[in-house]
Every structure is written in structure tokens, then in C-alpha cells.
């Protein structure tokens with residue numbers, strides 16, 4: 001068993017975690033002041049979102065120097081102190097590796113811009129479409145769109161050619177076909193390992209291999225192809241990942257790795273995480289994040305979640321990766337809204353119970369759970385109401401694009417309030433009062449208005465808080481082979497509001513019963529394994545009956 005099969009990871013989005021110098025942006029020294037908090041929670045791994053030098057067009061996912069820390073976040077000495085402080089507490093550090101693209105001010109790209117440069121081929125440069133005037137409407141080399149809306153190619157008048165950017169124009173895609181590019185990236189990762197890093201989260205890693213020659217995909221009404229299948233899981237992906245694993249020493253050094261993979265299905269995931277394949281430890285799927293999107297598949301097209309669909313999806317991944325490969329488990333990250341607002345009930349009556357129930361449902365599955373900063377406090381969506389309050393490039397592009405199409409601003413703001421990435425990016429409230437203990441200055445994104453009610457100091461002091469529930473779930477994974485290795489079986493798959501499952505190992509079993517609704521639901525005892533002799537090991541409520549209260553959940557150790 002790999003060490004990370006019994007681990008729980010915690011994601012830090014440094015801008016929003018803790019600000020030590022009052023400039024309104026979180027930094028490495030700020031993280032250093034909260035290491036005991038992480039140790040108290042009991043997490044084994046910290047995944048740090050990008051801290052490298054960057055012009056911050058996409059909050060650091062646009063890297064201009066892979067070998068240095070952005071001054072906004074601190075220095076290499078602060079970084080070394082962080083590694084030391086985490087390791088002293090038995091916590092490993094995983095860095096975010098954004099290697100599908102760089103910033104447009106990375107020296108490699110600046111060099112590549114020059115026609116005839118030896119680095120020209122380090123990125124995807126292409127001439128205009130045949131028969132089109134370079135730079136004219138529709139002359140882009142292919143019809144590919146950007147994940148952040150609009151065209152995925154930018155015209156460079158100086159050379160008369162276009163470069164590919166699957167994200168912002170300030171994030172040009174690296175050409176992985178070029179072996180020099182790959183060698184540089186591997187060497188850079190090895191340097192971070194020499195500094196004490198224990199693994200990597202690979203950003204959009206299944207976009208690195210493009211199908212050649214680059215060709216049009218199915219276009220939407222605006223003539224742009226937004227179908228990610230055209231750019232994901234390219235023909236050399238497995239080869240590149242195996243090479244990366246070998247060259248960086250992933251298996252050899254037993255590094256923690258998780259690849260973010262757009263559109264990945266369970267068969268692909270199994271192939272990538274099969275230990276025999278020598279690729280990655282885990283992948284992040286998006287499938288369960290798309291179940292509350294409408295037929296367009298766009299995240300802004302919001303439909304109510306059908307619980308049976310979510311259960312079926314998670315059960316499918318549990319089954320498909322039961323014997324070969326390994327699952328990552330998550331509800332939240334810096335790209336997703338807050339789970340208690342999205343899947344739970346963030347009203348004062350049900351926020352705590354629903355946050356705990358979401359946590360129980362996820363953490364007793366088989367796999368490696370990821371907790372995103374603030375999730376363990378039951379933080380809610382940001383409550384932003386005006387476009388000027390948003391910072392995120394994806395959100396601003398969506399709003400501007402919608403206005404250009406003549407859409408109703410109120411409707412656009414409504415979608416943003418539910419789905420904007422900024423919902424997860426508001427500062428961590430360390431305590432009540434002005435600044436919430438995040439910063440003495442003006443935070444780069446407003447602190448949630450409910451920080452007097454929802455903050456870390458109060459949560460730590462209250463044994464009944466969401467925080468302590470997470471702490472218990474994490475301890476349970478560490479202590480229980482059943483939680484780590486047990487087989488999974490979904491129960492009552494079609495029930496509209498109960499999420500129930502069984503985990504079993506040898507002659508032991510755990511039963512999870514969770515009410516994913518605000519209304520009380522009688523337990524269908526005839527359709528569940530017998531509770532005779534069962535022991536309640538974790539629950540959300542003190543008073544127990546044969547009916548689950550709104551958002552109540554229980555974990556039983558069965559007596560067989």
C-alpha cells in the first residue's frame with residue numbers, strides 16, 4: 001500500500017490563507033503562523049497552489065519563473081522554513097505544477113516570440129488559416145476556444161503568426177512534442193525535490209499532448225469549438241507521463257502525485273493510476289462536478305442536483321478503481337463554489353449539520369480525501385453582488401461575454417453568485433472582528449460577511465463544530481483499515497434524499513446513512529443491513545431515532 005493511501009490532503013490557496021505583512025494578500029509567512037492548526041486538524045499533506053513568480057493574470061497559474069517565489073508570497077528562505085515547519089509536524093508538502101502552459105512573460109516565451117529563435121518551437125506557433133488574411137476574423141489556425149471563453153489563439157503581428165493558449169492569452173501552451181521542453185521541466189521539478197518537496201499536483205495535465213496536426217473540432221453557434229475532448233487525452237499522454245515519472249523519480253521516491261484531468265473518465269483514470277503503468281498516484285475527475293450543469297455542459301448553466309445521479313457517479317468511480325488504481329475524493333477546491341452552499345444547506349439552521357454530512361459522505365469512501373481551506377469550517381459562498389467585486393479572470397470573461405451577447409446582467413450575476421471561482425477564494429476567517437485575522441490591510445477579496453459566525457477560533461473552541469467533525473473523520477481514516485481498504489457497496493441507489501453505503505473488510509463493516517435533505521426522512525430499516533448490535537461511531541446529532549433529522553448522518557460499526 002502506498003503511504004498516501006491512508007493520507008488526507010489539505011489545499012492551501014496562499015493568496016487567501018493568511019497575510020503576514022498587511023498588504024491584503026496571503027503569503028508564506030502567514031501560512032507559517034498556522035501550522036499548528038493544520039497539525040490539530042490532523043492532515044498528512046499540504047497541497048500549495050502556485051507560489052512561483054507570476055504576473056498573476058490567473059493568480060499564479062501563469063508562471064514566469066518556476067525557480068523562484070513571487071515577492072507577493074515571500075522568499076525562498078520563507079519557503080524553506082515552510083518545508084521545515086511542515087516536516088517537523090509530520091506533514092508533507094505538495095507543489096502545484098503548472099506545466100501545460102507558462103506566463104507570456106516567461107523568458108522562454110519572450111524568446112519564442114522571436115521568429116527564427118531556437119525556442120520558436122517551444123510553444124505552438126501556427127500561420128493563419130489557408131486563404132485568410134493573418135489577423136482577420138476567423139483566420140485562427142483552428143477553431144479551438146479557450147477554457148476562459150473566446151478564441152484559443154492569439155495573433156502576434158510582429159511575426160504574422162498565432163500562438164495557442166487554451167487558457168488566457170497570457171498563458172501560452174508549451175509544446176511537449178519538443179524534448180528540450182520536457183527535459184527543462186523535469187530538471188526544474190527535480191530542483192524542487194532537492195529543496196524537500198514531497199510531491200506534485202499537476203495542473204490540467206491531460207492537455208499536454210495535442211493531436212497533430214492541430215485540426216478544427218465541432219463548432220458551436222459562434223464558430224468556436226469548446227469541446228474539451230478535442231484537446232484532452234492526446235495520443236502521447238501516457239508516454240509523456242511515464243517519462244515524467246521516470247525522469248523526476250516519482251515512483252522511485254514514492255512521491256505524492258495527483259493529476260488534474262479535464263473530462264477524464266474512469267477507464268482513463270484507472271489506466272493513469274494503475275501502479276504498473278508508472279504514471280500518477282491519482283487524478284482529479286470533474287464528472288461529479290458537472291452533475292448540476294445543464295445539457296450545454298457549461299458550469300454556468302445551473303440545474304438542481306439529482307442525488308441518485310451523484311450517488312451513481314461516485315459509486316461508479318469507487319467500483320472502477322476498486323482493485324486497480326486509486327481515487328482522489330473532493331467536494332471543493334479553488335475552482336469550485338463552496339460545497340455547503342452548493343450541495344448542502346447554508347442556512348443558519350442546517351449549515352453545520354449539512355457541512356458535516358457532506359464531509360462524512362466523502363471521507364468514508366475509499367480513496368485519498370482532499371480538504372480545501374475553509375471547507376473544514378463550513379465556509380459558505382462569498383455573497384458578492386456586483387461585478388466590480390469579482391477578481392477572477394474566468395468570472396469577468398463570462399460576465400463580459402454574456403453582456404456582449406445581450407444577456408440580462410442580473411441573470412449573469414446570479415450565475416456568478418452560485419458558480420464563480422471567487423466563492424472559494426475569499427480569505428480564511430481566523431477569528432471574528434475587523435479583518436477576521438486574515439490581514440491588517442484591505443484583503444484582495446472581501447472577507448465573507450458571516451465571519452463573526454464562521455471562523456477558525458470559534459470552530460476550534462466548539463467541540464460540536466464542523467472543524468472537529470473533520471478532525472474525527474481524518475483520525476478515523478488513520479486508525480481504520482476498514483476506511484482505508486474496505487470494499488464499497490452503494491445502498492438504496494434510487495432513494496431521492498438518502499445517501500447510504502457499506503464498507504466491508506473481512507468480517508467487519510461500516511454503514512454510512514446520510515440524509516441529504518432538510519426534511520426528516522425515516523430510515524428504511526427493512527432495506528438496510530441489520531442495526532442489531534451496531535455501534536454508532538460518528539454522527540451529527542445527539543438524539544437518535546428511526547428517523548434521520550434534516551441533514552443528519554450516522555456512521556455505524558456493524559456487529560457482524
Ligand code: ISL
Pocket residue numbers: 058061062098147167203204260299334335394421
Ligand atoms: O475552473 C474551471 C471551471 O470553472 C476550469 O475551466 C478550470 O480552468 C480548469 O479546471 C483548469 O484548472 C486549472 O488550470 C487553470 C487554472 O485557472 C485553475 O485555477 C486550475 O485549477 C489554468 O492553469
